[in-house]
Amino acid sequence: MRKIKGTVVKVNSDLYKVDIGNDTIDCKAKGLLKFKKSNIITGDVVEVKGDVIEKVYERKNEFIRPSIANIDQLVIVVATTNPSPDMELLDKQLIMAEKKNVMPLICINKIDLSNEYEELVKTYEKIGYQVVTTDAKNGIGVEKLASFLNNKITAFTGNSGVGKSALTNNLFNDTVSEEGEVSEKSERGKHTTKFVELYKIAPGTYIADTPGFSTYEIQDxxxxxxxxxxxxxxxxxGNCEFRGCSHIKERKCAVRQAAEDRKIDFGRYARYCKFYENIKENKKW
Ligand SMILES: Nc1nc2c(ncn2[C@@H]2O[C@H](COP(=O)(O)OP(=O)(O)OP(=O)(O)O)[C@@H](O)[C@H]2O)c(=O)[nH]1
Ligand SMILES: [Mg+2]
Ligand SMILES: [Zn+2]
Structure with a gap:
């Protein structure tokens, strides 16, 4: 039997859906590959013989949350409201993208529900991040979002209810992924998406819809x-007086000075300080 190279597009306990180019096949994993749960995740490039995965190729990168490998880009989705933006969550995800050298793109969704998002756009564009604004309900801004996806593997991430599945559906002009409600009272999504799943837009162009979260911890x-x-x-x-300056309490700290002079957004600086202390105390984020 011939060996074929493919990409894992969905993992459901010990069943793996593998894209082999002109088809997708349901596979099992061979012997040893089965035992460790993290051994095969969505995005993995694998070698398949019949319907058995025999080999997993080395990953170019790997995220734990969402659990996905080999992505080129991370679209961090934030809603203008319902749920309202969680700045700590946004910054934590940006940090992870930077750490893993994956291109981040910020998507501000639900612009039909509130127009108070200009500050957010300005703050992050000033840093140098690309920001797109969308209304997935009416398809506004989705073409612009699509223009960033060509020939890349992109994962959508963000807390439950921000509209990752709605954006995915809009990009396909079809219901490929179920959408859930957002509770009016708690502003929380209902964790509708249960699996990390890659959808193929064109050969070489994939997007992953992923389960949202309400808390987010970072390790490593x-x-x-x-x-x-x-x-x-x-x-x-480099302009801080002390080499190895933590930028928290040291004298003549150029980073803190820049935040005080508003050359750096003060909110970002404050979150830096909080994350720094949390890591130092080895607390969960
Ligand atoms: N008005 C409005 N509603 C939206 C928009 N985008 C998504 N929604 C709605 O918000 C709710 C949550 O959207 P989902 O796409 O299910 O959110 P999700 O991010 O996939 O959530 P999880 O799967 O739980 O992580 C659904 O009822 C969507 O129809 C938008 O731009 N405007
Ligand atoms: Mg979803
Ligand atoms: Zn400093």
Whole structure:
């Protein structure tokens, strides 16, 4: 039997859906590959013989939340309201994208429900991030969003109810993924999407809809590397008086000075300080 190379597009316990180019097939994993749960995740490039995955190729990157491998881009979705923007969550996800060298794109969705998002756009565009604004209900801005996706594997991420599945459906002009309600009272989504699933827009162009979350923890980032992951701090870091300055309480700290002078957004600086302390105390984020 011939061996075929493919991409895992969905994992459902020990069943794997594999895209082999002109078709998708349901596969099992061979012997040893089965035992560790994290051994095969969505996005993995695998070698298949018949309907058995025999080999997993080395990953170019890997995210734990959402659980996906080999992505080129991360679209971090935030809603203008319902649920309202969680700035800590946004910054944590940006930090993870920076750490893993994956291109982040910020998508502000539900612009039909509120027009108070200009500050958010300005703050992040000033840093240098690309921001798109969308209304997935009426298809506004979706073409612009689509223009960033060509020939890339992109994962959508963000808390439950922000509209990741609605955006996915809009990009396909079809219901490929179920959408859920957002509770009016708690402003919380209902965790409708249960699996990380890659959808093929064209050969080489995939998007992943992923389960949302309400909390987000980050591992594997040390407090000494955190400042460089807030990319707008980088030009100032070298001007601090102390080498290895933590930018929290040191004298003559160029980063804090820049925040006080509003050359750096003060909210971002405040979140940096909070994350720094959390990492240092080894607390969960
Ligand atoms: N008015 C409005 N409603 C939207 C928009 N985008 C999504 N919705 C609605 O918001 C609700 C939640 O959207 P989903 O797409 O299910 O959210 P999700 O991010 O996939 O949520 P999880 O799967 O739980 O992580 C649904 O009722 C959508 O129809 C938008 O731009 N405007
Ligand atoms: Mg969803
Ligand atoms: Zn400093």
């Amino acid at each position: 980032i040390s407090c000494t590397e955190l400042d460089k992951l807030f990319i707008e701090f980088i030009p100032f870091i």
